[in-house]
Amino acid sequence: MALKKFAFNVLKNDKFARSGLIETHRGNIHTPAFMPVGTQATVKACTIDDIKKTGSEIILSNTYHLMIRPGVERIKSVGGLHEFMNCDLPILTDSGGFQVMSLSKLNKIDREKGAIFNSHVDGKKFYLSPEESIRIQLGLNSDIVMIMDECPKKTDDYELIKKSVDLSLYWAERSKKAFGNNPHKALFGIVQGGLFKDLRLKSLAELMKIGFDGYAIGGLAVGETQNEMFATLEDIKEFLPNEKPHYLMGVGTPSDILGAVKRGIDMFDCVLPTRSGRTGLAFTWEGRINVKNNKYQTDNTPLDLSCDNLNLNRYSKNYLNHLFNTNEILASMLLSLHNINFYQELMASIRKNINQGTFDQFHDKYIDKL
Secondary structure (H helix, E strand, O other): OOOOOOEEEEEEEEOOEEEEEEEEOOEEEEEOEEEOEOOOOOOOOOOHHHHHHOOOOOEEEEHHHHHHOOOHHHHHOOOOHHHHHOOOOOEEEEOOHHHHHHOOEEEEEEOOOEEEEEOOOOOOEEEEOHHHHHHHHHHHOOOEEEOOOOOOOOOOOHHHHHHHHHHHHHHHHHHHHHHOOOOOOEEEEEEOOOOOHHHHHHHHHHHHHHOOOEEEEOOOOOOOOHHHHHHHHHHHOOOOOOOOOEEEOOOOOHHHHHHHHOOOOOEEEOOHHHHHHHOOEEEEOOEEEEOOOHHHHHOOOEOOOOOOHHHHHHOEHHHHHHHHHOOOHHHHHHHHHHHHHHHHHHHHHHHHHHHHOOHHHHHHHHOOOO
8 A cells, every 4th residue: 555645734824924734654743843853763861652742743863873873774674763763753864964064073075975974983984975865864764854965054154155055955956866756755955055145045946946845944053143043034934935844953942933933934853852851951831940950949839830741740840959969860851851841832832823813922922931
């Protein structure tokens, strides 16, 4: 039997904010959606069953890390990433380009060979070309595949960004060719161009000529301010194809998400909820709470009284403070789960307000609070 084809439909518009539905053969994803990050085939300190209970409908995993450890062949031998990590949710894999730039001891970028780099783990030499990135992602059997792009660090150097955009477009064509005919999967293009409007629009227009199942905005989680990020999204929001999902990579804080949804973004991923959870920082509707603060040693209220999901409201700030002060593993588990659950509550509230036509009021109420 043929697998269900990948599809996306916008269900409701509220100005540029939109709610929609991505359909995959592994399940549907309501948008705007937040994807917890499972870098090394695990969302840190959380089981997949608990992740599902938060309302998460898709997770992200990472080509760069998985090609280094445990290696794609080992994952392929059990049928792919879903079987390997016991996950029946759809999975998006990023191409590895960002980690090559940020983590590895990068040897060089070669237009034809791709990125030549040494592993950050053991120094072993790797080649990651557009074709190899797609081969690995197809081997992982992910549901949404990202093209290989070059992701330069934040810079005001126009010529450098222009050269990078041209290289990424060349790699985009090669990625599309390597992906072949896989209608039950999706291949997303990645719009680059730094903070330069003309380069962003050139990148988007050329990617649309090649033709992709969705369009991601890359290079906006590399140290720019929130205002710079929003300005870039303003520049391109009316040019993004309406019938395709729009994905802002590596973003962000709850207020980043609110501002990006207002400018037409449908999908997000970020390590922030889990990384913050491991350091004692909780996201709540009243703002952020550092449970390691001494003042919580006498606070016997939960982080969020209304959150009965996963029994998270049974744990007091007093108790969480104690767990962090004694370096207990449970501290990271509870707070990571709390934060992912909060992010999914935020996304559900965003979708509800878009559907009701009240997103602007919701945005204005929380943009400076969260």
